Amino acid sequence: MLKGVFFTIKESTDSENSRTCRVALNASHPIFQAHFAGYPIMPGACVVQLIKELASDYLGQSFFIYAVKNMKFLQVINPIETPELSVRLTFTKYIKDCVSGSTLQDENCISVSSILSDNEIIFSKSTIMLKNR
Numbered sequence: 001m002l003k004g005v006f007f008t009i010k011e012s013t014d015s016e017n018s019r020t021c022r023v024a025l026n027a028s029h030p031i032f033q034a035h036f037a038g039y040p041i042m043p044g045a046c047v048v049q050l051i052k053e054l055a056s057d058y059l060g061q062s063f064f065i066y067a068v069k070n071m072k073f074l075q076v077i078n079p080i081e082t083p084e085l086s087v088r089l090t091f092t093k094y095i096k097d098c099v100s101g102s103t104l105q106d107e108n109c110i111s112v113s114s115i116l117s118d119n120e121i122i123f124s125k126s127t128i129m130l131k132n133r
Helices: 030-034 044-059
Strands: 007-015 018-025 063-073 084-092 109-118 121-132
Touching (some): 007 044, 018 044, 044 063, 044 084, 063 109
Antiparallel strands (some): 007 018, 084 109, 109 121
């Protein structure tokens, strides 16, 4: 939904159970015009969607967001000041259910830990649980 219009992947590097992407943000996208005019800031929902789309791209599957285990916003992402971001994703297949604490032995479930950064600045850290559609 956002890939190709809100952000584009400039490059990516894969290793076992992880991917690091360099993404370019489209500062002229209407989302940034509305959030906020004159001082664009990337909405948290767009951060989550970006992570989901990058995970789907890496794994070649469509997912829905099952749970957001934790989400820390450490700095605002202004696409004018920071037009490109590094996104590091780490994938874990078998996860603990955030509600019951039981282990889900379901290959359709995956936990994605992410760090969005640029050089020394870390913008956000999160762990998002995705389930295959």
